[in-house]
Amino acid sequence: MTNRIPLRPSVATLAALLLAASLDAAEPPASGDRPTFWVIPHTHWEGAVFKTREEYLEMGLPNILRALRLLGEQPDYRFVLDQAAYVKPFLERYPDQEPAFRKYLAEGRLQIAGGLDVMPDVNMPGGESFVRQVQYGKGYYREKLGIDVTTGWLIDTFGHHAQIPQLMTLAGFRSYWTQRGVPFRTHPAEFLWEGIDGTRLPVFYMPASYAVMYGSPADPSKFREFVIARFRSLDANAPGKDRAGPAGVDVGLPEPQLAPMVEAFNKDPDRPFNLRIATPAEFEKVVAPRTDRPVFRGEMNPIFQGTYSSRIELKSWMRRMEARLVTAEKLTALSRILGGEVSDAGLWRAWEPVLFNETHDQASGVMTDHVYEDAIRGYESSDRLAGELIDAGWNALASRIDTRGEGIPVVVFNPMSWTRSDVTEVDVGFAVPGVAGVSVVDDRGVVRPSQLVSATSYPDGGLCAARVAFVAAEVPALGYRTYHVRTSAEPSRLPSPAPGHLENASHRLAIDDRTGAITSLRVKSGDWEVLRAPANVVARHQDRGDVWELYRGLDGGSNVALSNKQPVPPRGEAKYSDDEKGTPATVVTGPVYSEYRVAHPFAGGQYATTVRLYADLPRIDCTTTLVNNEKYVRYQLLFPTSIRGGKHLDEIPFGAMERPEGIEFPAQNWSDLADGEHGLAVLNAGLPGHTVADGTIMVSVLRSHNLGAYGFGGGYEPGMSSEGAFQIGKERTARYALLPHAGDWRDAGLARAGLEFNHPLIARPVGAHAGDLPPSKGFLEVCSPSVIVTSVRPMRDEAIAVRLYESTGRPAPGTRIRLSAFVADAADADLLENPREPIAVADGALSIDFRPFQIRTLILRTRSAPR
Structure with a gap:
């Protein structure tokens, strides 16, 4: 390795950052009312990064043993543990240590913080994943140890979205400790964070990292110099009497010298402040009475932008x-x-x-x-x-559905909480001769548009097996509809070629059949041209960063939200996919969809794209497949729009955020650019990185990088390879969709559209039989179009937990919710699904109010509806 960069977060980097600014400063005068520097020992278990989960457990579990020994030997010592995926294996593998573990917890000298399964990324996973982290982690600690974890501890997470205050509060957390994402380096260390719904959460920001007090000397005079430098390094962030000094690194050993050195320091009559070894809870208690903490509004993003597309398949x-x-x-x-x-x-x-x-x-x-x-x-x-x-x-x-009728029964399930029409596909087979074609009929006897996606035939020409696409109309919310695939002597022909454009009732697309670029996207209503230049084009350009960072090597101490602007990669400097051409496109048309498929060489690798336009849907589905053969490059999809001066909004877990131009942010299911009259949304399936610059929406789809220069430590050792992250010769496919719309993102219903794209209808053939359920049925009804159900799950006590949120940032009063089963009683609940307040039930349904972006969890107990 060249240009070695130390371990993240680096003790050496801290020394350069902190000592240079503080050793020359005058020591504060001693007084009878000295400040207190609260030293918080901990170890940051990595989970998996340089070593696997099991390898890190082998490395990290002995650190808990060492901490327990220090707690037994040193009455003033404290220690912090966090992730259930770390603590649970310790208690399982060292059951004899459980009594001591419980004892120190009861004494308050050992604290469990975090309360999640792991220390997760919170930007790229969906909101329900974060809820499961809470339920799994806090649930384990409650059931196993009888404790409720209230200190949020995401000290190394790479940025934080603006629904975290509400989520943490609903989960019973009273604080949030982190080191990354504030807007400027001298930001106050203690502040209140207000999320997009108005919830406020106390935050403890660690401006000099979670290792500021780690690596202290065992010599009293050197320790004095060390600790004064660390204390003074926080002058700009924590000018008050109390400062927090976390003392831990990645898979770091507990430090036996710390308590003796603290004791020796406190005996010095000329000490400028007091030292105290503490837990986060003890420090939080001291700070809680303060009324001068500023309020921060918004999100703490972005950090480490390269991670949004490194190893994109994950x-x-x-x-x-x-x-x-x-x-x-x-x-x-x-x-x-x-x-x-x-x-x-x-x-x-x-x-x-x-x-x-x-x-x-x-x-x-x-x-x-x-x-x-x-x-x-x-x-x-x-x-x-x-x-x-x-x-x-x-x-x-x-098995409960009445599926009788002519043809092969196919049940289509809609996992979303609204009635929905969409295209789905099903595989069917035929063992009888003479089948030339098929038709699809719904439970009301209506023939639905259908077409063959693919088919195999017997030697006599009859169909053997086929994949059939059809329009499933009005599939009930969280419910199903039954269809029948009927055979015909009339052939269902595979789609045939069409002229060089795609068109439906809403849109007309022009596509370069040699490059795959969309050269025009015209919305028929209002005759609006969406594009100002070819779109669905991939730009490949150099990126001399690493897997963490765009265009530069890792700065492990990075803690300020990035504000570097990223322009549209200019042609000539970047290679564009439409600079190269292939054979003419394969074009298919049919009553359900029409589609272009283009493939050709690209920048020493391969490029292929598919653009599909549905007859009855406003969404335009696309895939782009790339094969990369070069190191240190990145690929971005470009959609140059005709929108000028528009607003860029991204979906975040349980909400949406407006974001500045030119900066790459992590998005959930959609990103949108709109000017109030028109907009273009790009829906994605696992493509977090989005940027808008000069009216162009850019989506990161692939990066070719390795770890780069990285100091050995924290599990990283000589000989470890990350070369697979270069993605050389690997085929990677990006799935996304375009949704032009009128008005803003709310008018377009983007929250629903993004979920529909990522939660397709599920169609399966079933046997024909009688049943006590009708051919079509919905199980859940929510009257407000802005209130979305994100989860319906069984509880252990025979109840059902339903989670909903308001998706547009507008109030939704009197939202009526009904299950098909008769609701006997209902209660509002926290994220752990503990009932809090009863909710009135009338005629088996309930009516509740939603604040803008409010998340609510309901516990419903059901019984059969009265006849």
């Missing part, structure tokens, strides 16, 4: 598994509503590998290669478990 896995798991929960909850015996144990087994993979470093893709491979195995295991749960829930539901 982001795709994350999004896919979140969707599958919440769908599995919904189907399991429906089994409960229908009277089945269900358990949530299997759901948690499927969730935990996904929660672990959302560890801040792991989700970010900054790991070594063998850790990456371990993460993929975790996702694959979760995928299998989720599939089994979905199958079980589906079968329990489908």
